[in-house]
Amino acid sequence: xxxxxxxTVAERLRExxxxxxxxxxxxxxxxxANYPMAGLVSITEFARVAAVSTPSVLRLAKxxxxxxxxxxxxELRAELSAQLQNPIxxxxxxxxxxxxxxxxxxxxxxxxxxxxxxxxxxxxRAFDATVTLLADRxxxxxxxxxxxxxxxASYLVTHLQMARPGVSLIPAAxxxxxxYLLDIGKPDVMVIFDIxxxxxxxxxxxxxxxxxxxxxxxxxxxxxxxxxxxxxxxxPLRIEAPSSWDSNIVPLFVAEALVAATVNAAWRDTEARxxxxxxxxxxxxRNR
Amino acid sequence: xxxxxxxTVAERLRExxxxxxxxxxxxxxxxxANYPMAGLVSITEFARVAAVSTPSVLRLAKxxxxxxxxxxxxELRAELSAQLQNPIxxxxxxxxxxxxxxxxxxxxxxxxxxxxxxxxxxxxRAFDATVTLLADRxxxxxxxxxxxxxxxASYLVTHLQMARPGVSLIPAAxxxxxxYLLDIGKPDVMVIFDIxxxxxxxxxxxxxxxxxxxxxxxxxxxxxxxxxxxxxxxxPLRIEAPSSWDSNIVPLFVAEALVAATVNAAWRDTEARxxxxxxxxxxxxRNR
DNA sequence: ACAGTGCTGTCAAATTCGTTACAGTGCGGA
DNA sequence: TCCGCACTGTAACGAATTTGACAGCACTGT
Numbered sequence: 001x002x003x004x005x006x007x008t009v010a011e012r013l014r015e016x017x018x019x020x021x022x023x024x025x026x027x028x029x030x031x032x033a034n035y036p037m038a039g040l041v042s043i044t045e046f047a048r049v050a051a052v053s054t055p056s057v058l059r060l061a062k063x064x065x066x067x068x069x070x071x072x073x074x075e076l077r078a079e080l081s082a083q084l085q086n087p088i089x090x091x092x093x094x095x096x097x098x099x100x101x102x103x104x105x106x107x108x109x110x111x112x113x114x115x116x117x118x119x120x121x122x123x124x125r126a127f128d129a130t131v132t133l134l135a136d137r138x139x140x141x142x143x144x145x146x147x148x149x150x151x152x153a154s155y156l157v158t159h160l161q162m163a164r165p166g167v168s169l170i171p172a173a174x175x176x177x178x179x180y181l182l183d184i185g186k187p188d189v190m191v192i193f194d195i196x197x198x199x200x201x202x203x204x205x206x207x208x209x210x211x212x213x214x215x216x217x218x219x220x221x222x223x224x225x226x227x228x229x230x231x232x233x234x235x236p237l238r239i240e241a242p243s244s245w246d247s248n249i250v251p252l253f254v255a256e257a258l259v260a261a262t263v264n265a266a267w268r269d270t271e272a273r274x275x276x277x278x279x280x281x282x283x284x285x286r287n288r
Numbered sequence: 289x290x291x292x293x294x295x296t297v298a299e300r301l302r303e304x305x306x307x308x309x310x311x312x313x314x315x316x317x318x319x320x321a322n323y324p325m326a327g328l329v330s331i332t333e334f335a336r337v338a339a340v341s342t343p344s345v346l347r348l349a350k351x352x353x354x355x356x357x358x359x360x361x362x363e364l365r366a367e368l369s370a371q372l373q374n375p376i377x378x379x380x381x382x383x384x385x386x387x388x389x390x391x392x393x394x395x396x397x398x399x400x401x402x403x404x405x406x407x408x409x410x411x412x413r414a415f416d417a418t419v420t421l422l423a424d425r426x427x428x429x430x431x432x433x434x435x436x437x438x439x440x441a442s443y444l445v446t447h448l449q450m451a452r453p454g455v456s457l458i459p460a461a462x463x464x465x466x467x468y469l470l471d472i473g474k475p476d477v478m479v480i481f482d483i484x485x486x487x488x489x490x491x492x493x494x495x496x497x498x499x500x501x502x503x504x505x506x507x508x509x510x511x512x513x514x515x516x517x518x519x520x521x522x523x524p525l526r527i528e529a530p531s532s533w534d535s536n537i538v539p540l541f542v543a544e545a546l547v548a549a550t551v552n553a554a555w556r557d558t559e560a561r562x563x564x565x566x567x568x569x570x571x572x573x574r575n576r
Numbered sequence: 577a578c579a580g581t582g583c584t585g586t587c588a589a590a591t592t593c594g595t596t597a598c599a600g601t602g603c604g605g606a
Numbered sequence: 607t608c609c610g611c612a613c614t615g616t617a618a619c620g621a622a623t624t625t626g627a628c629a630g631c632a633c634t635g636t
Contacts, residue, residue, distance in 0.1 A: 021613060037369035040328060043594060053615045058595065069594060080368075081325045103552065104412055107545040108403055115396055121320050123302040124392055148446060155439035159533060222317050228306060236305075243548035244562060245447060252540050257395040260531035264391065274532065309583060330623065341585045346625065357624065358592095 008079050009072070010035060012064050023056040024063070036076040043069045106242045111249050117238040118250045121222060126233040130217045131258060133189045133233075135265035137164055140188045142180075142214070144170030146202060149193035152248055156191065156255040162277055163263045163270050174201045181205075186213035194218060194225035195239060196246055206230050219251055296367050297360070298323060300352050311344040312351070324364045331357045394530045399537050405526040406538045409510060414521040418505050419546060421477045421521075423553035425452055428476045430468075430502070432458030434490060437481035440536055444479065444543040450565055451551045451558050462489050469493075474501035482506060482513035483527060484534055494518050507539055 013028055020028060030050035031038050039046060047054045061072040134141060141160060145153035150172045157169040170180060170190075184190065190209050194202055203226055206216055210230045218231040221239045228234045235254060241247035263270050295303070301316055308316060318338035319326050327334060335342045349360035422429060429448060433441035438460045445457040458468060458478075472478065478497050482490055491514055494504055498518045506519040509527045516522045523542060529535035551558050 023614065034369055037365055040365060042592080044592080054594075055596085055616090056614070059614095077325060077328060081322065102412060103549045104407065104410065104415060104545055107541065107548065108407055111403060111541055112400060115399060117321065119392065119396055120323060121317075122392065123299075123305075124390055126302075127392060148443075151439045151443035151446065154442065155436075155536070158436060158439065162533075224305075224313055231306075234305065241544060241548070243544065244551055245450075245544075245547070247544055248443070249537055249541055249544065253395065253399055253537055256529060256531065256533075256535055256537065257392055259533070260395065260529070261391045263532055311584065331625095332623065342623090343586090343625075344584065347583090 009039075009064065009076055016063065020060075020063075023050075023052040024060045026050045026052050027057060027060050036080055039076045040073060040080075103242070107247075110241050111247065114238040114240060114247060114250050115253065117222075118236075118253075121236050121238065123235075126235060127254075127257070127261070130191075130233050130235070131261040131265050133215060133217065134160065134191075134258060134262045135164070136187075136189075137166065137266070137269065138187055139215075140166040140168070140183075140185070142168055142170055142184060142188060142190045142209075143192075144190070144202070144205075145193035146195065146197070146199045147172070148245070149195055149248060149251060152251050152255055153191075153193050155252065156259065159256070159259040160262065162274065163259060164266070164273070170205075174205070177201075177205050181208055181212065184209050184212050184214050188214045189217060190214045191217045191219065192227060192231075193220075193251055194227050195221045195248070195251070196223070198225045198227070203227055203230075219254055221246070297327075297352065297364055304351065308348075308351075311340040312348045314338045314340050315345060315348050324368055327364045328361060328368075391530070395535075398529050399535065402526040402528060402535060402538050403541060405510075406524075406541075409524050409526065411523075414523060415542075415545075415549070418479075418521050418523070419549040419553050421503060421505065422448065422479075422546060422550040423452075424475075424477075425454070425554070425557065426475055427503075428454040428456070428471075428473070430456055430458055430472060430476060430478045430497070431480075432478070432490070432493075433481035434483065434485070434487045435460070436533070437483055437536060437539060440539050440543055441479075441481050443540065444547065447544070447547040448550065450562065451547060452554070452561070458493075462493070465489075465493050469496055469500065472497050472500050472502050476502045477505060478502045479505045479507065480515060480519075481508075481539055482515050483509045483536070483539070484511070486513045486515070491515055507542055509534070 010032070013031070027046075027050045030046070038049065041049075043054050043057050047057050050057075058069055061069050064072065066072040066075065133139060141164075143153045143157050143160070145151070154169055157167055160167040168183075171177070188209075190206070192202065192206055206227045207230060210216055216227065216231040218225060218227050218234045220228065220234065220236055222236050224234065224236055237250045237254065239246040239248065239250060298320075301319070305313075305316065315334075315338045318334070326337060329337075331342050331345050335345045338345075346357055349357050352360065354360040354363065421427060429452075431441045431445045431448070433439075442457055445455055448455040456471075459465070476497075478494070480490065480494055494515045495518060498504055504515065504519040506513060506515050506522045508516065508522065508524055510524050512522065512524055525538045525542065527534040527536065527538060
């Protein structure tokens with residue numbers, strides 16, 4: 001426990017700087033030279049860097065009110081951790097006058113945590129590589145999901161179809177999969193959403209697709225579906241929710257970001273397609 | 289000594305993520321949950337947090353090419369202090385190590401803005417009233433959406449069906465709507481997603497449903513679909529995205545929150561249903 | 577069915593760390 | 607010069623950490 005919760009180690013150190021001995025001042029200089037990392041090494045190392053003896057370090061820690069070197073270090077870590085935390089998920093973005101415990105607010109903060117947590121977990125190079133695959137019109141794209149994530153897969157397909165040809169949705173019912181496999185060939189890309197309750201049949205299906213030459217991109221949760229072993233790229237996400245079921249907000253986020261990035265990556269081709277689509281939509285509206 | 293000075297621990301970890309064992313994946317998740325602070329404690333503590341044994345931590349460190357846990361930790365410290373001293377690196381800690389202009393980051397900040405903006409826009413009493421309607425088992429529930437939002441509607445249906453009986457998805461194709469109208473009756477609830485490009489046919493359909501006595505709940509964007517005039521409750525949301533199309537993350541958020549709140553509102557009834565569902569799912573898995 | 581492989585945790589040895597006790601050093605004043 | 611005082615480092619101890627060896631376990635393929 002920090003003796004005075006309100007003051008950081010740095011503040012306390014400056015406050016007491018008048019009553020420090022020579023060795024302690026050396027330590028202070030060494031600490032501030034690389035604050036607070038310099039204090040997060042072993043007491044031996046810290047003493048060596050500051051060119052003092054280990055007991056001198058201990059004496060400084062005690063002078064600052066800590067029980068020993070470990071609690072001094074723990075406080076430094078806590079400060080740093082707080083500093084690193086995102087100021088993102090703060091309270092100003094809560095529902096107007098609903099209480100903090102309202103489900104909307106609990107859900108919103110879970111969603112924000114999931115989103116920022118996922119960004120840390122994600123490898124943006126895997127994301128970019130996936131976009132390169134999706135933007136390659138020589139490859140057909142197949143998108144599939146489990147019972148729950150099928151809706152997300154469908155959403156991705158709807159948008160990708162607007163951006164490029166050759167995109168199809170893998171049927172929800174496994175009984176259609178064998179015949180669907182026939183259409184999967186060498187350079188194809190298969191995007192699979194597989195979250196929690198990993199579906200064993202989906203794993204088999206993915207293995208078959210891979211044997212036929214398809215490159216598999218997996219969008220999964222932080223515990224990572226076994227399909228990862230077959231995938232060329234894996235995008236792990238956080239999906240916790242204050243609910244009986246997981247949250248698919250972040251998977252949808254990834255789907256939308258993939259679409260936007262794919263459109264950007266092949267804008268020359270996409271532009272014409274979108275314009276053509278607009279024309280057809282207008283015509284359809286007029287004819288009704 | 290770090291074996292390859294050019295790669296950060298995070299990068300190396302992601303690179304090897306395909307060949308990680310279950311315990312190692314747990315460690316990876318724990319580390320990324322609070323990167324890199326989680327790895328700067330003792331090996332004992334780190335193992336405890338990730339719920340694995342201490343040798344597993346050691347094995348991961350060796351797999352990443354370090355001589356032992358201390359050198360692994362030393363590398364983490366070195367990275368962090370480099371980051372702390374370099375003010376340029378300050379901001380990109382929030383999203384992996386991709387540049388600020390990367391589509392993932394632009395999309396993420398748009399999503400956060402949309403979410404917080406929607407919470408301010410939303411009337412939580414309308415939300416609660418909607419939940420009351422959805423939790424009332426005497427009412428059937430019909431859910432529909434436009435071309436794009438149909439996937440969100442489908443997602444809502446999938447989850448609501450797990451929570452209560454009498455939930456159905458309005459078909460995507462307008463040609464099926466007349467016959468579907470036959471099943472809509474007096475106390476029913478109709479949840480409609482209608483965003484931007486408001487669909488005129490959807491407006492007609494909603495009017496017919498209302499004439500038959502259905503209560504309409506509208507989930508729409510901030511410009512508010514004309515269906516609002518027919519609706520008993522309207523939930524306006526923000527949906528901007530750095531993309532050619534709108535973002536449906538917030539509509540999905542509302543759908544998930546509605547489900548969670550509906551489950552809570554009628555937990556007594558729902559619990560039995562969920563348990564029965566679990567039983568059926570297990571049986572299905574065994575019979576395969 | 578069954579051997580084989582790979583993964584994981586338990587245990588104990590070896591090392592390192594944190595702490596205490598104590599002796600030495602330097603400085604100012606009598 | 608000698609004493610007293612405050613500060614500092616050395617040395618030794620106990621505690622905690624790190625690491626290697628081993629055995630149990632699940633899973634795979636024959």
